[in-house]
Amino acid sequence: MIWDWAFAIEILPRLGQAAIVTVQATVMGFALAATLGLGLTLARIAWPRTALPISVGVELVRSTPLLIQIFVLYFVGPEIGLVLDALTAGTLAIGVHYAAYCSEVYRAGFEAVPRSQWEAAEALNLNRGTALMRIILPQAIPPVIPALGNYLVALFKETPLLSAIAVLELMQTAKIIGSESFRYTEPITLVGLFFLGMSLISAALIRLVEARITQGVRR
């Protein structure tokens, strides 16, 4: 017998618990990625002097595997006095990693706002900060929301990496169930189905948001 329904139903509650952890890591990680990414981009525009160090940092984070960053934060962190539980360390690493990608997305959004908008604001004597926050930002964000949404899905699908530091998210739980019962088919399949379902739903939501934004632009 390849698929045991009784077993699948029996492990569902445990996997459900783990799914909560996965969703938690996704939501917290993406909240960090979206805000830190925006912060980095705003800093880069408001204080041109920070542009170079930020670019270097972003490049560094994007050029190294997320798994290594998770390990560094969790295992090397304590050496410098940064002791975090596995879920926090993992979520933080994921958030910072995706902040680097998000900041590039935001940057493209800001660069797409015509220079003439800055000049119109300047001619009205708005200072740079006000122009940035009140005039440029509201034009820069809506067009990049779909791209951010894609990163949300990508981030979600990378949360199984947290199993490497024993966070009890879906993948880790599935592996534990497997090693206890010597049955991997059901837990791994169920976890895969969960990711598939969530990703499909998110993709549909993103398309919906995208459609609304294009409508808004044509308004």
Add this chain to the structure above:
Amino acid sequence: MMQDPMVRFQNVTKRHGSHIVVDGLNLDVARNEKVAIIGASGSGKTSLLRMLMALDPVDSGEIFIEGEPLTHMERQGKRLPPDMAHIRRMRGKVGMVFQSFNLFPHLTAMGNCIEAPMRVLGLTRAAAIERATELLEMVGLASRKDYYPSQLSGGQQQRVAIARALAMRPKVMLFDEVTSALDPETVGEVLTVIRRLGEEHDLTMMVVTHQMGFAREFADRVCFLHQGRICEEAPARDFFHNPQNERTRAFLRAVLEAG
């Protein structure tokens, strides 16, 4: 030289790389005077206005507004480069309307007109709305105040842009080919607004235009720019009736032939 001019360009030069765009230009504009600036493409008209709006710095020379220098400041008898506070104070005297409107697309007509008065002049929302309502009425768009720029025609957008600039209570208004991007049938409504502004308000106006008819009937004085210098200037009637300079005559011939 003029007594007590509203605006004075004194030996102003602007370069882009090695290309001299404005070349030692001198120009005085009297309080409430309407000056039309004409000239071929690339003659430096936009550059002139942008320097006065403090969007671009001068490379040399001085600009004064109401006798106060824009391009430098004096502190304890010393001449210093202007700091941000100085530039912003001087810039508050000037308003500009652009060829391509440059309205803020995410704000309504009303939103466009109250943003800067609230953030820069410190008006309350209610006071800013009251003032903007008057101005939108004046440009004939009171009924369109809640429309977004994309819901307005070019001529309507440009009239909102005029109201937006006026909301900052400038003393000098700059118009840079404000009808060039418009459909022919909406040019008139914008020119009418500019004409009324000139008649009903105490405003010094500098108008860059390719519309010779408008320049002739609207302006007190016409300046013809050629290669970054004022090649000829005269009261509007004289300028068109009896241009002195051969270049001016050639330019006017070319413009009249074109349409």
